[in-house]
Amino acid sequence: MLKTILRRTGKFAAIAAAGLVMSAQAAEPIKIGSFLSVTGPASFLGDPELKTLEMYVEKINEEGGVLGRQLELIHYDDVGNASNARNFASRLIRSDRVDIIVGGSTTGATMAAVPLVEQAKIPFISLAGAVVITTPVKEWVFKTPQSDRMAAERILTDMKDRGITKIGLISGTGGFGSSGRTQTLEVAEKMGIEVLADVTYSGSDTDMTAQLTNIRNTDGVEAVLNFGFGQGPAIVTRNYDQLGMELPFYQSHGVASDSFLELAGDSAEGLRLPASPLLVPDSLPDDDPQKKVVQDYKAEYEARWDSKVSTFGAYAYDGLMLAVQAIEAAGSTDKEAVREALENIQGYVGVTGVFNMSPEDHNGLDADSFRILEVQNGEWKLIN
Amino acid sequence: MFAEFLQYLFTGITIGATYALIALGFTLIYNASHVINFAQGEFLMIGGMATVSLTAMGVPMVLAIILAVLLAGVLGILLQRFAIAPAKQADVVTLIIITIGASIFIRGLAQLVWGKEYHVMQNFSSDEPIRIFGAVLNSQSLWVLGIGAILVVGLVLFFTRTLIGKAILATSMNKEAARLVGIRTQLVLMLAFLVSAVLGSVAGVVVAPITFTSYDIGIMLGLKGFVAAAIGGLGSGMGAVVGGLLLGIVEAMAAGYISSDYKDAVAFSMILIVLFFMPRGLFGAKVVERV
Secondary structure (H helix, E strand, O other): HHHHHHHHHHHHHHHHHHHHHHHHHHHOOOOEEEEEEOOOOOHHHHHHHHHHEEEEEEOOOOOHOEEOOOOOOOOOOEEHHHHHHHHHHHHHOOOOOOOEEEEOOOOOHHHHHHHHHHHOOOEEEOOOOHHOOOOOOOOOOOEOOOOOOHHHHHHHHHHHHHHOOEEEEEEOOOHHHHHHHHHHHHHHHHOOEEEEEEEOOOOOOOOOOHHHHHHOOOOOOOEEEEEEOOOHHHHHHHHHHHHHOOOOOOOOOOOOHHHHHHHHHHHHOOOEEEEEEHHHHHHOOOOOOHHHHHHHHHHHHHHOOOOOOOOOHHHHHHHEEEEEEEEHOOOOHHHHHHHHHHHOOOOOEEOOEEOOOEOOOOOOOOOHEEEEEEEEEEEEEEOO | HHHHHEEEEEHHHHHHHHHHHHHHHHHHHHHHHHHOOHHHHHHHHHHHHHHHHHOOOOOOOOOOOOHHHHHHHHHHHHHHHHHHHHHHHOOOHHHHHHHHHHHOOOOOOOOHHHHOOOEEEOOOOOOOEEOOOOEEEEEHHHHHHHHHEEEHHHHHHHHHOOOOHHHHHHHHHHHHHHHHOOOOOOHHHHHHHHHHOOOHHHHHHHHHHHOOEEOOHHHHHHHHHHHHHHHOOOOOHHHHHHHHHHHHHHHHHHHHHHOOHHHHHHHHHHHHHHHOOOOOOOOOOOOOOOO
């Protein structure tokens, strides 16, 4: 009896030892950590982001991984809650011991994780929009989406090109709208554009006719800009049309999606907004370096998930690819080396834009990465 | 100048009529049970969302609206039977808390079934707005006002001319006495939930073309409807209508003439001012406390 047990234990020990040797031969996977708002109010951001990460981690692994090592994605759902984001970031750093973090769907979630990341000295690529994430520059923090400041610059530049110097501004009171309003006012002052009317609406408002009437009755307004997010801008667009306002009308990148066109319907005709080239992949000129990247991402995403591609998922695509490129350039997952490689990435052609990172710029995009689109016959048309 | 004023007025009346319909729903249930039903906004959401999803399935608009209103009615009955009735011994505050729980539950369910996107609903008639003295009026606003008026008149007749209406009033005045004279108070309560669910869902259907609709549209509109009901004096049908219109107009004027930043603040401080000077609201019943 005792003998059999001993013999069996011996066998197990032998097998276990063999297993250990085997796994030591195969390289450790590179751990990519992520916390995203997959469910909850910001799920429209986190859901496509997670799908994108999952699908491209799989794809990269099938093609042999990075530096001959497989990628392992470890992700958590912060439900759009900043304190969850902080807890998960801490778990990723302390217990999962990831090599790099790509995540943070919202500005709130990102900023909650920033102190931890800075302290632990681990590279972090955020997928959220606000300027504060990378201005002032934080040593370990990078981000892929353009900021609202760039959107404001892009819109106002387009207005100036059309000879417009006096505008009316209507913005949502939510985080996106109010930050956009502040940036627009600052950029407008710099560019010598006067904001003659400045009105707001709250996210749950169902009629913006009063605010628009206010703008219409302001003398000298030559164009109207709406900085907002969600259904509000669609209602503004409809009211604008109902009031019969003829001035050139601009929206922000916050509503650059097909669902906005659906909501606003015919009333969106003729309005312009800055957007990712992802909305018009086929209209991009052939010499545009982004054309192929954008087309491929759209095709692959839609084939895999059977749902419409979104610009938010593209932020995750760029985040992951930047991480991979940095790890390859560094030749290891040594955190300081990866950070330095990230900082020195030049000319990476992504879906969102062409990234040129530097120690002073951890976003690496310029306002031109936005394309100005106009709604014509219910579809997006590339203007420039 | 006048056109501007007229524009604010139109905007105010349209949104005010919606508030009034929601406020009427609050009033009805309050009258029958002294419960403030915070799930009222969800009936509004069900009306709009069900209509949108049914029309998307190819059901003709009119039939879709009827089915949506029926669905909301059934939901009202279920709410009363399975959430309010089992807790009948509980005091009013507990029942109010139950309705808050029910509203979160319904909203969650709607989010699962219909998703989180906003949906469009077609105008009942033409998309072309109507121009009057330089101001524009959305044709759907006329529908909101017209249907609102019909419902208000219908409710008045219901309460003054029908036995069931009177039974609801009797139950609200004194539940024990009503039971003693042979009124089945549980049935009356169920009826009150049914009627207010129908009211709420009709409001949801008629405003959906103006406001869009989504699973969470009921939160803010429900809250504003409650403010309207409180301003008018909880329990008064007339008060609900006047309160709703007043709230809508004040909001629109505030957004137009003062600043859109203070629009909601003006609306919510109005309730403070009214209740400070008239604690029972504009049309609240004068109640003598017997000691």
